[in-house]
Amino acid sequence: METRKIQTVGGGTYTVSLPKEWAESEGCTAGATVNLHTHIDGLLVIQTPESQSTARNRVTLSVGNDDPAEIEQLLRAAYAAGLESVVLEAPDGYTDEQHRAVERVTRNLTGVTVVEATESQVTVRTMLDAGEVSVSQSVRQLQFVALSMHRDAMAALTTGTTGDRWADRDEQADRLYAMIDRYFERGLARLDEIDALGLTRPELFTLWGTANELERVADHAERIGTVADRLDGEPDASIAAALDDIARDVHAVVEDAVRVVIGDACVATARQTLADRRDVRERITGLDRRLFESGDADYRLTRALDSLARTAEHGGNIAELGLRMAVRDGALAESTAGTDDANASGSAAESES
Structure with a gap:
C-alpha cells in the first residue's frame, strides 16, 4: 500500500497523484480518461475503460458428448461464478438426456432461462437484476x-x-x-x-x-x-x-x-x-x-x-x-460499555444508601 497527499488546485479542486507503476501498466498517459467509482463502503475506485470492458459475463462451452450430469454441473458452476450468459455448443447435436439436464437447471435455479436453442447450440441466461x-x-x-x-x-x-x-x-x-x-x-x-x-x-x-x-x-x-x-x-x-x-x-x-x-x-x-x-x-x-x-x-x-x-x-x-x-x-464495545456504566451507577447508588 502506498500513501499520497491530497492537494488542491485552482478553484479548490482536490487532486491526488497516481502511482507511476500502475499508470504505466494500465497504459495511462497525460490526457487519458479513467472512470471513477464511489462505493457504499467508502471506497473510491479508479478504472480504465479497457479493464472495465474485460469483465467476463458470457462464456461459450463445448459439451460434445458430455454426460448430462456434467452439463448440469457446468451450468451450476457458471451460475455460482456470476456469469450472465452461457452458450453450450454440441456440434453433433444434443441428446434428449442432455436437453433434460439443461431443463433441470433452468427449473431449479432462480432467474435462469433458455433464451435460444438450435440443434447444436443452447444459450442459457440469468435474468436476475441485482438492484x-x-x-x-x-x-x-x-x-x-x-x-x-x-x-x-x-x-x-x-x-x-x-x-x-x-x-x-x-x-x-x-x-x-x-x-x-x-x-x-x-x-x-x-x-x-x-x-x-x-x-x-x-x-x-x-x-x-x-x-x-x-x-x-x-x-x-x-x-x-x-x-x-x-x-x-x-x-x-x-x-x-x-x-x-x-x-x-x-x-x-x-x-x-x-x-x-x-x-x-x-x-x-x-x-x-x-x-x-x-x-x-x-x-x-x-x-x-x-x-x-x-x-x-x-x-x-x-x-x-x-x-x-x-x-x-x-x-x-x-x-x-x-x-x-x-x-x-x-x-459489542458499546454493549459492554453500557453494562459497565450500569454497574457503576448501581454501585454508586448502593454506596450512597
Whole structure:
C-alpha cells in the first residue's frame, strides 16, 4: 500500500497523484480518461475503460458428448461464478438426456432461462437484476424454509405425522442458497454489484455465511425426516418428549442467531444463543447416553439426534457471525460499555444508601 497527499488546485479542486507503476501498466498517459467509482463502503475506485470492458459475463462451452450430469454441473458452476450468459455448443447435436439436464437447471435455479436453442447450440441466461434482489430477505426466506422443514421432520419423528415431502422444500432451500452464493461471488469480483445490492462487503459476507449454515440446517431436517420415514413405530413417550424439548431449543438457537445477523436482535441475544447451544449440547449428550443404555431404543434415533446436534452447531456458527459483526461495527464495545456504566451507577447508588 502506498500513501499520497491530497492537494488542491485552482478553484479548490482536490487532486491526488497516481502511482507511476500502475499508470504505466494500465497504459495511462497525460490526457487519458479513467472512470471513477464511489462505493457504499467508502471506497473510491479508479478504472480504465479497457479493464472495465474485460469483465467476463458470457462464456461459450463445448459439451460434445458430455454426460448430462456434467452439463448440469457446468451450468451450476457458471451460475455460482456470476456469469450472465452461457452458450453450450454440441456440434453433433444434443441428446434428449442432455436437453433434460439443461431443463433441470433452468427449473431449479432462480432467474435462469433458455433464451435460444438450435440443434447444436443452447444459450442459457440469468435474468436476475441485482438492484431488485434483497440478500437479507432471501436469508429470511431460507431460514423459514429450513426451520419449517426442521419442525415438520421432528413432528414426523416423534408423533408419526406426515407432512409435505422434504425433497421439494430442500430444493427450495438449495435454490435460495444458490442465488445468495451467486451474488456473493459477483460481489467479490464487481464493486458495482455491491452497490446494486446496497450492502458493504463485510455485510454480504456475513449474510452469505449465514445462508451457508442455513442450507445445512435444511439438509439435516431432510435427514431427520428420512429417519422418521424408516422407523418401525413411534419412540417411547418419554424419549419422544425429550426429543421434542431439545428440538424446540435447537429451533430457537437457529432462529435467534439469524435475528442477530439480520438486525432484529442485539448482541446480547447472540451471547445468550451461544449459551443455549452449550446447554443443548449437554442435553443431547445425555439423551444419546440414555438411548445407548436403554438397549431397546431404535438405533436410528441416534442418527436423528446427531442431526439435532449438528443443527445446533450451525445455529451457533450463525451466532458467532453475529458476534463478529458486532465487534466489527463497535456494537459489542458499546454493549459492554453500557453494562459497565450500569454497574457503576448501581454501585454508586448502593454506596450512597
